[in-house]
Amino acid sequence: MNEKIQEIIKRDICESYNSNILRKFIDTGLEEIRACINCGTCTGSCPSGRRTALRTRSVIKKALDGDDSVLKDIDIWLCSTCYYCYERCPRNILVTDMVIKLRNIAVEKGYILEKHFNLAYNVFFKTCHAISAKGENNKKWRELRESYKLPSLPPTVHSYPEAVKECQTLMKEVKFKKLLDQIKKKIKK
Amino acid sequence: MKIGLFICGCGRNISGTIDIDKVYDHFSKLTNYYVFEDQYLCSESGVKNIIKEIKKKKMERIVIAACSLKLHGSLFQKTIQKAGINKFLLSFANIREQNSWVHSKNPIKATKKAIDQINMAVERAKLLNPLEAQYADIIPKTMIIGGGIAGIKAALAIANAGYNVCIIEKRPTIGGYMALFDKTFPTLDCSICVLGPLMSEIDDHPNIKLYTLSKVKKVKGNIGNFKVTVLKKPRFINEDECIHCFDICREVCPIEINDTFFPRRAIDVPFPQAVPLFPDIQKDYCIGCKACAQACEREAIDFNQKEEILEFKVGSIIVSTGLEPFDPSILSELNYNNYQDIITTLQLERMLNGDGPTNGKILRPSTGKPPKRVSFVLCVGSRNKKIHHDYCSQVCCNAAIKQAILVKKNIPNINVNVYYIDIRAVGKNCEEFYNRAREDFGIRFIKSNISAIVKSDTSDELIIRGESVSEDMLFENKTDLVVLAVGIEPAKNTNKLCQILNISQDTYGFLLEKHLKLRSSESSINGIFIAGAIQGPKDIASSIAQAESAAAKVITLFIKSRVELDPYIVYLRKENCDLCRLCLNICEYNALNIKNNELNIIQANCTGCGACAAMCPNEALNIPGFTKKQISEQIKVVLKNKNEFPLIIGFLCNWCSYAGADLAGTSKIEYPTNIRAIRVMCTAMLDPALVFESLFFGADGVIIMGCYENDCHYDSGFIKAKKRYKSVREILIKAGINEDRVRIESVAAGEGEKFAKVVSDFTNKIKGLGTTKINECGEDNSIKGLVKSKQKLGEL
Numbered sequence: 001m002n003e004k005i006q007e008i009i010k011r012d013i014c015e016s017y018n019s020n021i022l023r024k025f026i027d028t029g030l031e032e033i034r035a036c037i038n039c040g041t042c043t044g045s046c047p048s049g050r051r052t053a054l055r056t057r058s059v060i061k062k063a064l065d066g067d068d069s070v071l072k073d074i075d076i077w078l079c080s081t082c083y084y085c086y087e088r089c090p091r092n093i094l095v096t097d098m099v100i101k102l103r104n105i106a107v108e109k110g111y112i113l114e115k116h117f118n119l120a121y122n123v124f125f126k127t128c129h130a131i132s133a134k135g136e137n138n139k140k141w142r143e144l145r146e147s148y149k150l151p152s153l154p155p156t157v158h159s160y161p162e163a164v165k166e167c168q169t170l171m172k173e174v175k176f177k178k179l180l181d182q183i184k185k186k187i188k189k
Numbered sequence: 190m191k192i193g194l195f196i197c198g199c200g201r202n203i204s205g206t207i208d209i210d211k212v213y214d215h216f217s218k219l220t221n222y223y224v225f226e227d228q229y230l231c232s233e234s235g236v237k238n239i240i241k242e243i244k245k246k247k248m249e250r251i252v253i254a255a256c257s258l259k260l261h262g263s264l265f266q267k268t269i270q271k272a273g274i275n276k277f278l279l280s281f282a283n284i285r286e287q288n289s290w291v292h293s294k295n296p297i298k299a300t301k302k303a304i305d306q307i308n309m310a311v312e313r314a315k316l317l318n319p320l321e322a323q324y325a326d327i328i329p330k331t332m333i334i335g336g337g338i339a340g341i342k343a344a345l346a347i348a349n350a351g352y353n354v355c356i357i358e359k360r361p362t363i364g365g366y367m368a369l370f371d372k373t374f375p376t377l378d379c380s381i382c383v384l385g386p387l388m389s390e391i392d393d394h395p396n397i398k399l400y401t402l403s404k405v406k407k408v409k410g411n412i413g414n415f416k417v418t419v420l421k422k423p424r425f426i427n428e429d430e431c432i433h434c435f436d437i438c439r440e441v442c443p444i445e446i447n448d449t450f451f452p453r454r455a456i457d458v459p460f461p462q463a464v465p466l467f468p469d470i471q472k473d474y475c476i477g478c479k480a481c482a483q484a485c486e487r488e489a490i491d492f493n494q495k496e497e498i499l500e501f502k503v504g505s506i507i508v509s510t511g512l513e514p515f516d517p518s519i520l521s522e523l524n525y526n527n528y529q530d531i532i533t534t535l536q537l538e539r540m541l542n543g544d545g546p547t548n549g550k551i552l553r554p555s556t557g558k559p560p561k562r563v564s565f566v567l568c569v570g571s572r573n574k575k576i577h578h579d580y581c582s583q584v585c586c587n588a589a590i591k592q593a594i595l596v597k598k599n600i601p602n603i604n605v606n607v608y609y610i611d612i613r614a615v616g617k618n619c620e621e622f623y624n625r626a627r628e629d630f631g632i633r634f635i636k637s638n639i640s641a642i643v644k645s646d647t648s649d650e651l652i653i654r655g656e657s658v659s660e661d662m663l664f665e666n667k668t669d670l671v672v673l674a675v676g677i678e679p680a681k682n683t684n685k686l687c688q689i690l691n692i693s694q695d696t697y698g699f700l701l702e703k704h705l706k707l708r709s710s711e712s713s714i715n716g717i718f719i720a721g722a723i724q725g726p727k728d729i730a731s732s733i734a735q736a737e738s739a740a741a742k743v744i745t746l747f748i749k750s751r752v753e754l755d756p757y758i759v760y761l762r763k764e765n766c767d768l769c770r771l772c773l774n775i776c777e778y779n780a781l782n783i784k785n786n787e788l789n790i791i792q793a794n795c796t797g798c799g800a801c802a803a804m805c806p807n808e809a810l811n812i813p814g815f816t817k818k819q820i821s822e823q824i825k826v827v828l829k830n831k832n833e834f835p836l837i838i839g840f841l842c843n844w845c846s847y848a849g850a851d852l853a854g855t856s857k858i859e860y861p862t863n864i865r866a867i868r869v870m871c872t873a874m875l876d877p878a879l880v881f882e883s884l885f886f887g888a889d890g891v892i893i894m895g896c897y898e899n900d901c902h903y904d905s906g907f908i909k910a911k912k913r914y915k916s917v918r919e920i921l922i923k924a925g926i927n928e929d930r931v932r933i934e935s936v937a938a939g940e941g942e943k944f945a946k947v948v949s950d951f952t953n954k955i956k957g958l959g960t961t962k963i964n965e966c967g968e969d970n971s972i973k974g975l976v977k978s979k980q981k982l983g984e985l
Contacts, residue, residue, distance in 0.1 A: 037572075039610040040656035044640030045522070049663060058661055088522065088640065090573040 021063045035091040042085035054078040071106040110186030128167040193248035197230035197255035206289035208300045243272035250314040254282040257851045275319035282310040286854025298862040312822040323754040327413035328504040329747045335510035337365020339721025339736040346740035348396035355398045362463035371541040374591035375622035388464040412716025413752040417501040423494035425470040430489035433466040438481035450539040510680040512722040515570030522641045529554040531671045560669035562604040565589045571676035582676035583726040589674040597630045605632045677726040695939035710739040758795040765809035772801035798903035799874025828886040835889035835955040839866040844902040846894035852941030860945040861952040872910035890930045890955040897935040
């Protein structure tokens with residue numbers, strides 16, 4: 001299909017649905033949601049939903065209707081991205097990818113749990129590693145490495161502290177830092 | 190030469206996209222052109238107008254710019270014949286299916302393309318010669334493949350009209366799936382009580398000959414005269430001696446085949462109403478004890494029977510091989526293979542049937558006790574893109590509603606739940622039937638696609654999980670028996686049968702009809718008709734309607750007693766032939782031979798694939814309408830006024846890809862305007878020199894589209910084309926041209942979507958390559974290339 005035509009189709013659909021969230025879905029190529037026939041397979045298959053309040057189909061439906069409240073909802077963070085719904089959807093909708101996208105949109109709007117924010121801030125910007133190898137708590141682990149004749153610290157930023165700067169530059173370059181700062185401001189408000 | 194050009198606006202179908210006035214102006218300025226436009230050329234007034242103008246202006250060649258020639262080709266042929274012109278002096282520009290319907294978002298380019306298409310058709314028309322239509326006698330006999338309800342009804346209709354019919358059935362009995370049902374929806378009348386009398390009528394009818402346990406192995410020939418080879422498996426029963434007292438032989442048989450739903454002995458009849466009512470011996474189970482042979486007083490059992498090969502000569506064939514129920518094992522979340530109490534609608538049907546394994550009682554297979562709760566799960570294997578079953582099977586909703594009612598009638602205080610996505614109670618009286626299920630029988634309908642069926646940890650109950658969509662709630666419901674309403678697939682081995690018959694399938698494997706609405710009971714090949722669920726999911730009533738429609742077409746054919754054949758077979762210009770014998774090697778039909786230093790054509794054997802014409806270095810052999818000169822002129826006229834980049838010349842095989850391109854049109858699947866399609870009867874008739882010519886004259890890419898290797902209308906045409914394609918690429922490399930500018934693809938008649946995708950992909954690819962550079966392929970190279978191509982082809 002011609003790119004221009006695709007543009008027109010996308011625009012038409014966004015206008016007819018009148019939904020900002022939908023526009024963002026479509027911009028990332030998730031327009032398959034239009035094929036949803038509300039069969040309930042996603043919710044029914046969801047192992048997280050069996051124990052929590054997450055109702056996958058309702059979440060997607062709200063997003064489709066342009067209901068912004070879905071972004072504030074804690075439900076979208078309860079998905080464990082196990083891909084059951086994705087595998088079983090009879091319409092080939094990329095359900096899990098859509099939940100992830102919804103989270104992205106939520107974060108952009110400043111809806112994020114403080115724990116998630118701190119984790120993201122620490123891992124991706126402050127320390128640039130996920131699991132710390134330093135400190136008294138990790139001594140056993142370091143000894144284990146040594147017993148295999150490996151250096152006690154892994155070849156990550158632990159061994160190359162100067163690389164932290166590089167990672168931080170990278171995060172600034174891709175505007176992740178900016179996003180973090182914006183969220184920080186919003187949380188404070 | 191006076192050329193009459195008739196442009197159709199087709200309401201807004203063509204004129205909504207293509208600027209007809211501009212096209213009209215373009216051609217009316219040219220000399221020797223008589224241009225006319227009409228809103229509907231195919232209407233009565235349009236046709237009359239064509240005849241009037243042809244006579245008035247004394248036109249010599251006619252070009253119709255309208256829909257596909259596959260739709261109205263014969264109408265316009267007849268029209269110009271009425272005007273006194275040979276009907277083969279007609280050329281088509283397909284500006285609807287292959288232009289306005291697929292380029293609706295790009296009217297300017299579409300208009301330019303339409304002018305190109307008309308120019309091509311004109312160039313082709315200029316070189317057309319009058320031809321004589323060929324006629325062949327029709328053998329007034331029909332073969333019906335598959336003896337289900339569709340085959341039975343078609344057979345009776347044709348036989349009652351006085352023509353001979355033979356039915357080829359692979360099972361030991363006719364009757365198909367309908368014979369296994371208990372009741373039919375929405376009337377709840379007994380299935381076998383309706384079907385049984387029809388089956389015996391088949392058996393008794395003087396014009397019908399029935400061949401059970403038989404399979405079609407080979408089919409050759411054309412409409413009016415097919416030669417069919419059938420393999421008949423042994424029944425091990427002497428049918429002249431057997432008097433249908435099947436109790437005696439089956440009682441003594443020690444081998445019981447313990448199928449829950451289809452129990453039988455090694456020698457047995459499938460069901461008591463079977464036709465023919467002979468028992469058959471299942472060779473895989475029989476241990477050869479011959480107890481049955483001893484018990485049979487008539488000595489009708491014959492263990493020495495062998496497979497037989499039968500030869501038939503028939504004038505037409507009806508394919509009614511029917512359906513195969515979907516196997517739910519691949520949907521692992523439903524656990525069909527793991528728990529006995531999960532059954533399919535067809536298996537429940539066996540239980541409901543008084544002649545079935547439980548004598549009409551509904552029992553849980555695991556315990557043998559009646560269930561208290563039954564759950565129906567709909568859309569199993571239907572409307573599911575994951576397993577490439579995007580279609581709705583049409584009958585499962587109604588079938589499940591029927592069964593739910595029968596279950597409720599059978600066990601009145603039973604709890605029946607039906608889990609559905611959408612209820613499609615389509616058909617006369619079916620919605621009322623659905624209402625009765627809710628109102629009168631108290632069956633609960635829950636909108637939910639079931640996510641999983643598991644076994645309870647504590648009891649032998651099953652647990653159904655899902656989301657009730659209307660209540661936005663998750664549920665886990667306990668149940669004793671789960672019935673999966675399985676969808677419909679085409680009969681097993683349909684692929685193979687289609688290869689034998691050379692007919693096309695749609696993307697799901699059902700048979701492709703000539704036109705979904707207008708010609709739904711005709712296959713892609715003249716003389717072969719389709720009936721019943723093999724064309725697509727259908728209920729009994731629709732199957733019968735289609736069967737009788739197919740029968741009507743067969744009778745129409747037979748009444749005429751002779752049939753007109755396309756005159757598109759190879760013609761020889763003797764003075765050009767230098768007896769190089771290249772053609773002899775490639776012809777697989779023995780249509781050419783050399784006697785007394787002269788090449789002869791055996792017209793009866795020629796199928797018109799044109800492989801020989803493509804090989805001929807001197808243009809001594811030609812297929813009328815598709816000569817090298819004609820194709821070459823079409824290429825030249827497009828490239829002379831090249832108005833688009835990239836410009837791609839497409840060669841489409843008449844049977845598969847051209848039909849596929851038309852399907853993309855009727856499905857309104859958009860693709861780039863860059864392709865200029867030239868119809869050829871077979872890709873085998875394409876001379877590689879034409880591919881080079883296209884590139885040398887400025888085409889940016891060439892795409893050759895044909896059938897799949899096994900589906901080729903001319904057996905091995907596409908394989909021949911592929912071989913040539915390989916050498917074309919090698920030569921292009923030597924000539925300094927990027928070999929990726931030429932591509933070969935298989936696009937079947939049912940693959941409109943694939944056609945659009947292939948064209949889009951190829952256009953993007955060529956965009957990346959840029960224009961074909963002239964300094965890379967100068968005139969010298971072109972001649973060298975041609976010489977090499979000839980040498981190369983000689984080696985093949």
